[in-house]
Amino acid sequence: MDIVLYYAPNTCALAPYVTLTEANAPFEARALNFRKGQQNSADYLKLNPKHKVPLLVVDGAPLTESAAIQIWISRNFPQAKLLPSDPWQELKAISVMSWCSSGIHPFLARINNPPRVVDGLPGAEASVVKAATEMLHENYKIADDMLKGREFFFDHFTAPDAHFFWCMRRSAQLGVDTSSFPNCTAHFERVKARPSVQKLFAWEKEVNEEFAKAA
Ligand SMILES: N[C@@H](CCC(=O)N[C@@H](CS)C(=O)NCC(=O)O)C(=O)O
Incomplete structure (x- = not known):
């Protein structure tokens, strides 16, 4: 193959x-x-x-x-074992990845390139960045609760961990403050250490x- x-x-x-x-x-x-x-x-x-x-x-x-x-x-x-073997947990893992793609990523994309989504009105770009940052914080609070007391989203490292790691990496690169989400930042460091x-x-x-x- x-x-x-x-x-x-x-x-x-x-x-x-x-x-x-x-x-x-x-x-x-x-x-x-x-x-x-x-x-x-x-x-x-x-x-x-x-x-x-x-x-x-x-x-x-x-x-x-x-x-x-x-x-x-x-x-x-x-x-x-990149997805959980239990069928329901597998769907939950697909749900986490879909959320990363459609619920988190678009806000990162807006911060990365506001002109793609605004028409150039004065102040519009800063307003897009502010609103997208607030939406990211809302999502990271949810993820932080999901990761509370856990090493990974499921009972071992799976594909959603890699996807969410990227969201956190991109947030850091774009200057989004994630310091109020300790479980997300601990997850980030844990995944980062993987070979x-x-x-x-x-x-x-x-x-x-x-x-x-x-x-
Ligand atoms: N929904 C897609 C999003 C992929 C995506 O937006 N990729 C960005 C980089 S993170 C890209 O290739 N952008 C280039 C472009 O839009 O021209 C997925 O989850 O695979």
Whole structure:
């Protein structure tokens, strides 16, 4: 099986990189340079017209959307136990990943690039950032309650932990204060220490260095 993961530094494609690594899956990671707009190249748009990562290409067939990609990885590498085995808990895990994608990520995207969602009225960008930050805080309070007294969202490390880790990482990069959510920050440090995450950081550093040379 030929598995290719399209990735860009700092993006949510971190999560499937981490789970593929946890699963010991043979895969090739291909980095896109967003600063050069490589996600909008004609070749990439043929694979993913949404111009986004992550994109998983399995034997030439593209699969988009983080939650679907994680389910594919989990099904194809069952020994890694990337989703809980109990059917109800598995659905709860899919629910956490969908929430990361649709309930948390969009607010991070607004803070990252307010002009995408406002029309340029004076003060509108600051207002978008403020409102998005408040929504993130509401979501992180929920996550903090979910993680109370727990190491991970479920009884061992699963794909939702990788996805939520990315949300926290991106929040820190964007200057969103998460210090009032101690269970989220402890979870972040716990997941960060995993060899799979450290491997991703090392690879991403190499990619950034290559991109800097090519700038
Ligand atoms: N719903 C998608 C969101 C993916 C997404 O928004 N990816 C961002 C990076 S974190 C992206 O590729 N943005 C590039 C663009 O919009 O041009 C998922 O969960 O996979």
